[in-house]
Amino acid sequence: MRALSHLDVLESEAIHIMREVAAERERPVLLFSGGKDSIVMLRLAEKAFRPAKFPFPVMHVDTGHNFPEVIEYRDRRVAELGERLVVASVQESIDKGRVAEQTGPRASRNQLQTTTLLDAIEAHGFDAAMGGARRDEERARAKERIFSFRDDFGQWNPRAQRPELWNLYNARIRKGEHIRVFPISNWTELDVWQYVAREKLELPSIYFAHQRDVFRRDGMLYAASEFVERLPDEVPFPATVRFRTVGDMTCTGGVLSEARSLEDVVDEIAATNVTERGETRADDRVSEAAMEDRKRVGYF
Amino acid sequence: MATSRELLDTELLRLVTAGSVDDGKSTLIGRLLYDTKQILVDQLEHIEDASRRRGHDYVDLALLTDGLRAEREQGITIDVA
Ligand SMILES: Nc1nc2c(ncn2[C@@H]2O[C@H](COP(=O)(O)OP(=O)(O)O)[C@@H](O)[C@H]2O)c(=O)[nH]1
Numbered sequence: 001m002r003a004l005s006h007l008d009v010l011e012s013e014a015i016h017i018m019r020e021v022a023a024e025r026e027r028p029v030l031l032f033s034g035g036k037d038s039i040v041m042l043r044l045a046e047k048a049f050r051p052a053k054f055p056f057p058v059m060h061v062d063t064g065h066n067f068p069e070v071i072e073y074r075d076r077r078v079a080e081l082g083e084r085l086v087v088a089s090v091q092e093s094i095d096k097g098r099v100a101e102q103t104g105p106r107a108s109r110n111q112l113q114t115t116t117l118l119d120a121i122e123a124h125g126f127d128a129a130m131g132g133a134r135r136d137e138e139r140a141r142a143k144e145r146i147f148s149f150r151d152d153f154g155q156w157n158p159r160a161q162r163p164e165l166w167n168l169y170n171a172r173i174r175k176g177e178h179i180r181v182f183p184i185s186n187w188t189e190l191d192v193w194q195y196v197a198r199e200k201l202e203l204p205s206i207y208f209a210h211q212r213d214v215f216r217r218d219g220m221l222y223a224a225s226e227f228v229e230r231l232p233d234e235v236p237f238p239a240t241v242r243f244r245t246v247g248d249m250t251c252t253g254g255v256l257s258e259a260r261s262l263e264d265v266v267d268e269i270a271a272t273n274v275t276e277r278g279e280t281r282a283d284d285r286v287s288e289a290a291m292e293d294r295k296r297v298g299y300f
Numbered sequence: 301m302a303t304s305r306e307l308l309d310t311e312l313l314r315l316v317t318a319g320s321v322d323d324g325k326s327t328l329i330g331r332l333l334y335d336t337k338q339i340l341v342d343q344l345e346h347i348e349d350a351s352r353r354r355g356h357d358y359v360d361l362a363l364l365t366d367g368l369r370a371e372r373e374q375g376i377t378i379d380v381a
């Protein structure tokens with residue numbers, strides 16, 4: 001028998017985790033951003049549960065500042081799968097006065113998502129939220145358990161994590177608490193791309209090189225859009241870019257690239273010397289522990 | 301530079317260190333990651349900055365494994381995941 005490739009090993013680990021969640025929790029939900037990691041999560045869920053329906057809905061925390069290509073992709077993909085989509089809207093949280101919109105050129109709804117997410121988890125009574133975060137993205141994520149416990153207030157305490165031995169996962173919680181579950185924790189960015197190629201998964205077009213108007217800020221190239229207020233010297237210009245991560249248009253930078261096919265992108269990622277968040281995400285640059293601090297209060 | 305095809309054939313490597321507190325386990329793991337070119341430019345810049353902020357005149361490679369706030373404040377590994 002052929003030995004399992006490293007992708008097979010990662011895949012079977014993730015499928016096992018998803019089935020474990022479905023078996024142990026009453027109301028799980030799969031968080032879906034429209035990005036490559038969530039798209040891989042959908043394929044893994046198909047492998048774990050087809051021909052049955054997913055034993056959970058798919059939820060998107062919608063900031064209202066997304067790339068339109070991503071929303072289009074989201075609606076189409078979920079419809080193709082015939083699964084149920086729950087949209088938790090940051091705009092609604094703002095309208096209801098749960099959070100206040102930031103203003104100015106650096107305004108972003110990134111932080112506001114936490115409240116929307118926690119409110120939706122509570123409103124729907126979800127007790128397990130599966131996400132596509134990976135350890136290689138960020139040092140706080142690297143230290144988070146695959147089954148990550150959240151208290152009554154949705155908070156993560158990195159100093160009170162449960163032991164997690166081999167593939168023995170502890171999903172026990174009390175009422176009001178929930179767990180976050182990260183089935184692809186152990187994947188790298190390159191693993192995700194290689195899996196996308198192997199499974200021939202379709203991705204939103206922004207992942208491939210295309211021409212668009214961008215402007216330069218803090219050494220990154222941001223898409224010029226109605227959602228971002230530009231400073232006077234931030235003049236948009238056309239460039240051929242692609243995006244390595246999919247976040248808000250307000251905090252996700254593009255990279256100059258000519259990689260128009262999946263093969264080109266895989267080669268580009270294999271040769272890169274900068275991490276995806278280091279290259280493209282403003283939200284992690286705030287401080288040394290920016291992600292840890294956001295995670296503590298309930299961020300993804 | 302490895303091609304994507306070569307990287308497709310890689311296997312997982314598991315590594316264990318054992319020793320007393322401050323024996324240099326984290327530093328050793330950080331050094332192995334560095335020497336095997338697993339550390340990307342921005343990650344290295346980040347720990348160079350963090351080392352400087354802590355008053356070191358060297359790059360503390362233990363910061364690669366010790367990423368949580370409490371770990372960095374106390375200079376110890378609290379959690380492995
Ligand atoms: N002189 C010397 N100091 C080292 C060496 N390796 C680690 N250290 C220092 O020993 C201390 C503890 O290292 P650390 O890796 O955190 O130890 P751990 O508790 O085993 O993880 C730190 O101050 C390191 O800078 C070494 O090879 N030589």
Ligand SMILES: [Mg+2]
Pocket residue numbers: 325326327362376377
């Ligand atoms: Mg240590």
